[in-house]
Amino acid sequence: MLNAHGKDVHQCDSGWVPVYVDQEKSISLMSIGFLLERPDDAVVWRGPKKNALIKQFVGDVSWGDLDFLIVDTPPGTSDEHISTVDALRPFNPMGAVVVTTPQAVSVGDVRRELTFCKKMGLPVVGVVENMSGFVCPHCTECTNVFSKGGGEELARHAGVPFLGCVPLDPLLTQSLEQGKNFIQEFPKSSAYSSITSIAQQILDSATQGS
Amino acid sequence: MLNAHGKDVHQCDSGWVPVYVDQEKSISLMSIGFLLERPDDAVVWRGPKKNALIKQFVGDVSWGDLDFLIVDTPPGTSDEHISTVDALRPFNPMGAVVVTTPQAVSVGDVRRELTFCKKMGLPVVGVVENMSGFVCPHCTECTNVFSKGGGEELARHAGVPFLGCVPLDPLLTQSLEQGKNFIQEFPKSSAYSSITSIAQQILDSATQGS
Numbered sequence: 001m002l003n004a005h006g007k008d009v010h011q012c013d014s015g016w017v018p019v020y021v022d023q024e025k026s027i028s029l030m031s032i033g034f035l036l037e038r039p040d041d042a043v044v045w046r047g048p049k050k051n052a053l054i055k056q057f058v059g060d061v062s063w064g065d066l067d068f069l070i071v072d073t074p075p076g077t078s079d080e081h082i083s084t085v086d087a088l089r090p091f092n093p094m095g096a097v098v099v100t101t102p103q104a105v106s107v108g109d110v111r112r113e114l115t116f117c118k119k120m121g122l123p124v125v126g127v128v129e130n131m132s133g134f135v136c137p138h139c140t141e142c143t144n145v146f147s148k149g150g151g152e153e154l155a156r157h158a159g160v161p162f163l164g165c166v167p168l169d170p171l172l173t174q175s176l177e178q179g180k181n182f183i184q185e186f187p188k189s190s191a192y193s194s195i196t197s198i199a200q201q202i203l204d205s206a207t208q209g210s
Numbered sequence: 211m212l213n214a215h216g217k218d219v220h221q222c223d224s225g226w227v228p229v230y231v232d233q234e235k236s237i238s239l240m241s242i243g244f245l246l247e248r249p250d251d252a253v254v255w256r257g258p259k260k261n262a263l264i265k266q267f268v269g270d271v272s273w274g275d276l277d278f279l280i281v282d283t284p285p286g287t288s289d290e291h292i293s294t295v296d297a298l299r300p301f302n303p304m305g306a307v308v309v310t311t312p313q314a315v316s317v318g319d320v321r322r323e324l325t326f327c328k329k330m331g332l333p334v335v336g337v338v339e340n341m342s343g344f345v346c347p348h349c350t351e352c353t354n355v356f357s358k359g360g361g362e363e364l365a366r367h368a369g370v371p372f373l374g375c376v377p378l379d380p381l382l383t384q385s386l387e388q389g390k391n392f393i394q395e396f397p398k399s400s401a402y403s404s405i406t407s408i409a410q411q412i413l414d415s416a417t418q419g420s
Binding site for chain 2: 001039040041042043044045046047048050074075076077078079082103104105108111112113115116119120134136137138139141143144145146147168170173174176177
C-alpha cells in the first residue's frame with residue numbers, strides 16, 4: 001500500500017534502520033514482511049515469538065524523532081495487543097483508534113476491544129466506521145452494503161468520541177493497489193473528505209493531550 | 211448470524227452439549243461467546259489458554275454424529291491455526307477452505323496462509339473470493355469495489371481449486387444482521403447462486419475424498 005515491498009531493513013549502531021517510503025523520510029516503516037526471505041513465507045509463530053518481536057520493534061528500531069508512532073494491529077484482544085500495550089506503556093501512548101464496520105457482528109467484536117482498552121488502562125482516541133456505504137459511480141445512489149450506523153452507536157454507548165465514517169471507495173482501493181498517494185491523486189473522491197476529517201480530529205486530540 | 215446469542219452451553223456425562231440453532235438440531239455450535247458472562251467481555255488471553263480451549267472444543271464437546279465440522283478461524287497463521295490443525299490431525303481433516311478478498315494486500319496475506327497449509331500438511335479444498343464486486347440495486351451496474359480477480363489468480367498460482375466468487379450483497383448482510391436464513395429468504399439474490407455453487411463443490415470434494 002505504501003509501495004515499499006522488496007525493501008530491506010539494515011542494521012546500524014543504534015539498532016535496525018526502518019524502511020523509508022520517500023526521500024524526505026516523512027514515513028518510516030517496520031514490518032515483519034521486510035524480514036522474510038520470500039514474500040510468500042508464512043510466519044508460523046506462536047505468541048511468545050510474536051511478543052519478543054513486538055518488543056524489539058518498539059525498543060530496537062532506530063526510529064529517530066517521530067511525530068506519531070502508529071501500530072496497525074490485527075483484530076482481537078490477544079498476544080499482539082497485550083504485548084503492544086505493555087511495550088508502549090513507558091511512552092505514555094495517546095491511545096487507540098478503534099475501527100469497526102457498520103454491521104452487528106463487527107460492532108460486537110469491537111465492543112470487546114473497547115472493554116480490552118479499559119481493562120488495560122489504554123485511552124480511546126475514538127471510533128472510526130469503515131466500509132460505511134457505497135456511492136455507485138454509475139448512478140450516484142448510496143447503498144449501505146454492511147448495514148448502517150453501527151460505529152456511531154457503539155461510540156455513544158461506550159462514551160468515547162466518534163471520529164467519522166469512511167465509505168467504500170473504489171478509488172481508494174485502486175490507490176492502495178498501486179502504492180499511490182490517495183490524498184494527492186483523488187482530492188475529490190468520496191473517501192477523501194472523511195479521511196482528512198478523521199486525521200484532523202486525531203491531530204487535535206494529540207494537541208489537547210500534550 | 212445464526213440467531214444463537216444468549217444461549218447457554220450445558221454439561222452432560224459425555225462433555226459439553228453444543229448450542230443447537232433449530233429444533234431439528236441440524237446445526238450444532240460451540241463458541242467462546244457462549245461461555246462469557248456478558249457479551250461485552252473481552253477475552254484477554256495469550257496463546258496457551260486459547261490453545262487449551264481449542265483442544266477442548268475438539269475433544270470435550272459432545273458433538274454426536276456430524277456430517278461436517280467447520281472451524282471458522284481468524285486470519286493469520288499463528289496459535290489458533292497451529293492448534294486447530296494439531297487437534298484435528300487424528301481425524302484426518304478434509305482440508306482448508308481459504309477465503310480472500312480480491313485486492314493485492316489481502317491476496318498476499320492469504321498466499322502466506324496457503325504456505326502455512328503446505329508446511330502443516332493440511333490439504334487445501336480451494337480458494338473463495340469474497341466481497342467480489344457490487345451490483346448496484348438502483349442501476350444494476352457492477353463495480354469492483356476491491357479490485358478484481360485476485361482470488362482466481364491466487365488459486366491458479368498455488369495450484370489449488372478456485373471455488374468461486376461471492377459478491378458484496380446487502381441482502382446477505384441484512385440476513386446475517388437479523389439471524390435469518392439467507393438461502394430460504396433470498397433465492398434470487400446475487401450471492402445466492404455463488405454460495406450454493408461453492409457449497410456444492412465442497413460437498414463433491416468431500417464425496418470424492420471419502
